[in-house]
Amino acid sequence: MNSYGVAGLSGITTGRTRSVSPENPTGGKGMGGRAVDGTGAHAARELGQGWKVSPSVVVPPGQHTVLADVEGPAVVRHIWFAVHPDHLRTLVLRGYWEESTRPAISVPLGDFFCQGWAEYAPVNSIPVVVNPYGGLNCYWEMPFRRRARLVLENPGPVPVTVFYQIDYELVEVEAAAGYLHACWRRSNPLAALEEHVLLTGVPGPGHYVGTYLAWGSNSGGWWGEGEVKCYLDGDDQFPTICGTGTEDYVGGAWGFDVPGQGYTTYTTPYLGFHQVVRQDGQARSQQRFGMYRWHLPDPIRFERDIRMTVQALGWRSGERYLPLRDDVASTAWWYAAQPEGIGLPGPELDEMEVI
Incomplete structure (x- = not known):
């Protein structure tokens, strides 16, 4: 797997790790934990900035939320979601590479994590892991050269609260990488x-x-x-x-x-x-x-x-x-x-x- 796998774990590289979440929506260096408003603001009202003020997003009915819009070259290494099981088949995950207008990934959120029946089912595999009680993890390697956009659409009738984190590495992408x-x-x-x-x-x-x-x-x-x-x-x-x-x-x-x-x-x-x-x-x-x-x-x-x-x-x-x-x-x-x-x-x- 060259520079992309566990086989190269001991090698020191020029890659740099970044992470997008509701607490750092741009993935920028030193930009995490700065939120002063968000879904956790009430719980953090006595503690203030830096104390889990924005742990999640709410996707309104009939709308979409851009989870990540980041520049490459880079490789998405890990994605984690938590959402109520009722919404595993009412949300759609879409992924766009470079400047494409047609999504390369277009899958109900639950099915992308082997949860197609909208009920918790544990998975312990290499690219997909689902842990109690519905922690959705994927390790599919996702290289891109200039830009990546991950979008979550909610065609359903009610707003949905979504917790997520997208981890990626700024690194040169090999010419042969698909x-x-x-x-x-x-x-x-x-x-x-x-x-x-x-x-x-x-x-x-x-x-x-x-x-x-x-x-x-x-x-x-x-x-x-x-x-x-x-x-x-x-x-x-x-x-x-x-x-x-x-x-x-x-x-x-x-x-x-x-x-x-x-x-x-x-x-x-x-x-x-x-x-x-x-x-x-x-x-x-x-x-x-x-x-x-x-x-x-x-x-x-x-x-x-x-x-x-x-x-x-x-x-x-x-x-x-x-x-x-x-x-x-x-x-x-x-x-x-x-x-x-x-x-x-x-x-x-x-x-x-x-x-």
């Missing part, structure tokens, strides 16, 4: 005999690095038999990479079903089946699941283009596959040479709604 992209898609329900599209319309060169699935089962029985397919560099009808099942893709097996225990969750550095909602028996209708796969030691590299899909597939009588019409929401992460986003609309509030 820009982080992330997009969200939902099929609710999935159309008959169709596959859910994780990613399409992405030009190369680049490499695919991660998938999060918020999966809702709309029928009884096992739901994870479908293949994950990856179409690379002009593949048409048939993909270059074809998996063997949904639970296989996230490193599980045999339906995550430990005999006598039912669905069994796990969260590991690169793979996880970390959430089961409404668990009132194995393979019941209307249960919801969260799972992830990070392609960090095994990125999927492409030169011209990439498209990825996942099937929703169960079983019917006579040992026959049953195409399902489940509720499938996915977040896909990749690095690309260009900073401009792929131009997906939304997400809209109705589309994100947890029903």
Whole structure:
């Protein structure tokens, strides 16, 4: 990982650390803790400036707040959020690199941190960590050369209080470094005999690095038999990479079903089946699941283009596959040479709604 990873932790460099928060909205050197007004002003009224006067921001309904607008060259190293779980699917995180007008990152806040069902689910992985009770952390490497803007939109009907901190390093960015992209898609329900599209319309060169699935089962029985397919560099009808099942893709097996225990969750550095909602028996209708796969030691590299899909597939009588019409929401992460986003609309509030 050259200058960007733990492998180089002992090396003394010319990099300089900065941090954006409500107490230092510009990230400027020596500019933290100067607030005299903010969401903590009442609590700090006897103490004054420098005593947690502005620990959070309030994003008004139907508006957005610029969390960070900073100059490079730099690399975002860590982001932390805390927000009430009710709003994990009513806020949208957008990221813009350089002078792009189309966001490279456009994802509901909860899904970006593997919390797509707006309920706390612990995650203990390399790029995403979610701690009690809803501390949202990400360590996705986000290099930029001239400018980065991170924006939080609130299309919902009520104001939302958000705590956040964005840590970045002022450092030269290597010529080969790509820009982080992330997009969200939902099929609710999935159309008959169709596959859910994780990613399409992405030009190369680049490499695919991660998938999060918020999966809702709309029928009884096992739901994870479908293949994950990856179409690379002009593949048409048939993909270059074809998996063997949904639970296989996230490193599980045999339906995550430990005999006598039912669905069994796990969260590991690169793979996880970390959430089961409404668990009132194995393979019941209307249960919801969260799972992830990070392609960090095994990125999927492409030169011209990439498209990825996942099937929703169960079983019917006579040992026959049953195409399902489940509720499938996915977040896909990749690095690309260009900073401009792929131009997906939304997400809209109705589309994100947890029903």
